[in-house]
Amino acid sequence: MSNMTFGKYIPLDSVIHxxxxxxxxxxxxxxxxxxxxxxxxxxxxxxxxxVFIVVLLSKLNIKIILNAMKPMMMMLIFLxxxxxxxxxxxxxxxxxxxxxxYSEAIFQTLYITVRLxxxxxxxxxxxxxxxxxxxxxxIEDLLSPFKKIGVPSHEIAMLISIALRFIPDLIEETQRIxxxxxxxxxxxxxxxxxxxxxxxxxxxxxxxxxxxxxxxxLANAMEARGYSPGKERTRYKTLKMVFKDYVLIAxxxxxxxxxxxxxxxxx
Amino acid sequence: MPILFKEVSHIYSExxxxxxxxxxxxxxxxxxxxxxxxIGATGSGKSTLVQHLNALLLPTSGSVTVFDRVIxxxxxxxxxxxxxKDIGLVFQFPxxxxxxxxxxxxxxxxxxxxxxxxxxxxxxxxxxxxDIDASLFERSPLELSGGQKRRVAIAGILAMDPKxxxxxxxxxxxxxxxxxSMMKLFLDLNKKYNxxxxxxxxxxxxxxNYCDEVVVMSEGKIKYESEVKTFFKDSSLCKSLGILPxxxxxxKDELIEKGYKIDDDVMDIKSLVKxxxxxxxx
Numbered sequence: 001m002s003n004m005t006f007g008k009y010i011p012l013d014s015v016i017h018x019x020x021x022x023x024x025x026x027x028x029x030x031x032x033x034x035x036x037x038x039x040x041x042x043x044x045x046x047x048x049x050x051v052f053i054v055v056l057l058s059k060l061n062i063k064i065i066l067n068a069m070k071p072m073m074m075m076l077i078f079l080x081x082x083x084x085x086x087x088x089x090x091x092x093x094x095x096x097x098x099x100x101x102y103s104e105a106i107f108q109t110l111y112i113t114v115r116l117x118x119x120x121x122x123x124x125x126x127x128x129x130x131x132x133x134x135x136x137x138x139i140e141d142l143l144s145p146f147k148k149i150g151v152p153s154h155e156i157a158m159l160i161s162i163a164l165r166f167i168p169d170l171i172e173e174t175q176r177i178x179x180x181x182x183x184x185x186x187x188x189x190x191x192x193x194x195x196x197x198x199x200x201x202x203x204x205x206x207x208x209x210x211x212x213x214x215x216x217x218l219a220n221a222m223e224a225r226g227y228s229p230g231k232e233r234t235r236y237k238t239l240k241m242v243f244k245d246y247v248l249i250a251x252x253x254x255x256x257x258x259x260x261x262x263x264x265x266x267x
Numbered sequence: 268m269p270i271l272f273k274e275v276s277h278i279y280s281e282x283x284x285x286x287x288x289x290x291x292x293x294x295x296x297x298x299x300x301x302x303x304x305x306i307g308a309t310g311s312g313k314s315t316l317v318q319h320l321n322a323l324l325l326p327t328s329g330s331v332t333v334f335d336r337v338i339x340x341x342x343x344x345x346x347x348x349x350x351x352k353d354i355g356l357v358f359q360f361p362x363x364x365x366x367x368x369x370x371x372x373x374x375x376x377x378x379x380x381x382x383x384x385x386x387x388x389x390x391x392x393x394x395x396x397x398d399i400d401a402s403l404f405e406r407s408p409l410e411l412s413g414g415q416k417r418r419v420a421i422a423g424i425l426a427m428d429p430k431x432x433x434x435x436x437x438x439x440x441x442x443x444x445x446x447x448s449m450m451k452l453f454l455d456l457n458k459k460y461n462x463x464x465x466x467x468x469x470x471x472x473x474x475x476n477y478c479d480e481v482v483v484m485s486e487g488k489i490k491y492e493s494e495v496k497t498f499f500k501d502s503s504l505c506k507s508l509g510i511l512p513x514x515x516x517x518x519k520d521e522l523i524e525k526g527y528k529i530d531d532d533v534m535d536i537k538s539l540v541k542x543x544x545x546x547x548x549x
Contacts, residue, residue: 010284064283173363179323180364183356184423185348185380195380202376205366209409 008168010128015244016058017129021138023245028126030252035118039262044114050255051121058129068124072116080109136161137239155229162218170211177206269431269463270297270320275329277315277487289315290487293329297480302457302464304474304495306510307484313467314359316484317433320465321354322347334430352381355429359436361420365408370399370419373408377427386426393426394419397452414445421449425456431463432456438470446470450477471513475499475534483508500531515539 011017016024034047055062083105090104127135140157147153178188186199272295279287289312297303305313318324319331322338331338336350358364367373371390378386394404397418403411408419417437424432434453438446454477456462468474474481474495481498483491490508491498498504502520505512512520515536519529522539527546533539 012284061283176358177364179318180356180358180361182323183321183351183358184364184377184427185351187348187380202364202366206363209366210363 008128009131010060010064012059012129014057014059014129016054016125019129019248020239020241020245021130021134022141022239023241023248024126024130025135025138025142027248027252028122030249030256031122032119034252034256034259035115037259037263038266039259040266043259043262044118046258047118047255048114050251051118051125055121055125058125060125060128064128065121065124068120069117072120076109076113076116079112080105083109132164133161134237134239136164137235137237141239152229154233158229166211166214169214170207173210174203174207177203177210269299269334271295271332272316272319273330273332275319275326275331277312277319277324278327281327288487290326293487293489295482295489295492297463297465299463300457300461301479302453302466302477303480303482304478305465305467305482305484306469306471306474307490308509311484312487313484314435315487317356317435317465317467320431320433321351321356323356348381352383352427353430355424355427355432357421357424357432357434357437359439360417361423362413362416364423365416365420368407369405370394370408370411371404374419374422374426377423381427383427389426389428390422393422396425396456397422398448414441417441417445418449421452429462431465433465433467435467436469437466438468438473446473453477471505471511475513475515483510485509496532496534499534 031047031051035044037043055065084099084101087105087108088100088102090102090107092100093103093106094101130138136157139160140153143151143153143156178186181199181202184202186202188196188199188203191199272293275290275293275295276288277290279285279289293316295316305316307313315324319326319338320333325338326340328340333350333354336346365373367376371387371394374390374393375386378389383389391401391404394401399415399418399422403415408416411419421434421437432453437453438449441449450473453464453466457464466473466478478495481491481493481495482489485508491504499512499516502512502516505516511517515534518536519533519539522543523529527543529539529542533542
C-alpha cells in the first residue's frame, strides 16, 4: 500500500507544480466537462495529447498515472461483462454457447475506459502537482463567491484539508496494525471465511479507535489554539494568478469548445 | 546460530521520488538465550531491522536466517505461520492492536490463530506473567489504563509461546515503576523460560541493567556490536558513537577524574560505593 500513488502529492520542481492551484482546479473541471461530450476518437485523441503534454511538463513519471488506473481494472472488467450482455448492436464477434458478444459492446467499453483513463490522468496530475494545503486554499477561494448564498466555503475547505491530511496517517496506521496483527498470526490471504472476517475485524476495530481518538485530539488542539470557524481569517500565503495560469484556463476553454463543436459534427 | 543477517539492505518505495534506503549491508548475529539491545537515534533503521525477523518486511537484498528458515528478497519462507509463532514481535505502542470484547479473548487471539492447544490456559498464564489480575479478564481491553493495556498486548504475544521475543521500545510512555516492572518481566522470561529477547530501546540504563549484548545502529548501518560489559567499559567509545552513557558510568568517570582508582568492569552502584568508601577511609 505504500506504493499507492493515487491522490498523493509528489514533490518535483516543474512549471505545473508552481502554478496557482485555482487555475489548476478550474482547468481540471473544464477538462472533465469536455470529456463528457461524445466527441469521438479524434476528440479524445486531442484531449489525450494535451493532457499528456501537461504530464510531461509536470515531470511526473507516467507509471504513477498507470498505477492509479490499477484499482479501476476490476470495474472495467465488470463493465465489459455487463455491456456484452446488454448491447447487441454492431457485428457479431463471438458466439459461445449462445453467449454473444457484439462489436458495439467492446466499442462502448473502450469508450468508457478512455474517458475514465483521461479523467484519472487529469485528477492524478492535479493532486500529484499540488500540495494538499494549496488545493484546499484553492477550493476555498473558488467557493468564496457562493458564500453569499450560504455555502460555508471555509468550513468545506477545512473539512477537505483535514480529510486529506489524515489519509497518509491512516494508511500508515493501517499498515502498522496489519503488521501487528500479522505478528499475531492473522493472515488476510488464506484461511476460512470465518477467519477472514476475524482478520478484518482485528484490523477495523483498532483503526476506528485510533481514528476517533486522533480526531478528538485534533479537535482539542484546534480549540486550544482558539479556532473558530465563523471568524474572518488572514492567510500566510496568498494565491496569485499570473500569465501562465490564464493560459492554462484559456486553453482548457478552447479545448472544451472544440469538443462541443466536434460532438455536434458527430451528432 | 538462531538469527543471522547477511548483507541485508532494505529500500522503501524503490523507484519513486520517496525512495528511502533504511538499511544498508547489515551483517548481524543475534545469540540464542541472550537479551540483545538494539540502540540508535530515531530513523537509524532499528524498527526496519526487527521487522525482518518475522518476514513482515523482506530484504531488498541479502538474506536473513531465522533458525533454519531463510528469508530473501524474492521468497517468503514456506511456513510463514510457524516463523511468526516462533518470533513474537511486539510493536511500539502495542495497545493499539487490542480489539476483542474481553481481555482474555484478545490474548487468546494469537494462540488461536496458530492453532495452539489450550489457548485459554496459555492466555491465562501469559496474563499472570504480565501481572494482570483475574478480575480484569472479562473486562473490555479498552476500559483498562494505558499501562494495563500495554501489558495485555504483550501478554497477547507471550501467549503464543514464541522462542524469540522482539520488543520495539516496550517501555515508551510508561511511568518509571511501570517500565521497571516491564523490564523485570523480560529478564524473567529470559532467565526462567530461556527466551531469546531483542529489545529496541533508547534507554542506556536499561541496556546496562538488563541486557547482555548491544547493537548500535546509525543511518541504516551497524556502527558497533559487542557484549554490554565491553561496551560500557570505556565511556569514550559511547561518546564517539554519540551516546550518553548511563548515570553510573558517568559518575565513575567523574570519580576517576578526581583521582580515584576504579576498575573498568565496575558497573553497578553498589560495588562503586564499596570501592569509593574503601579509598576514602584510607
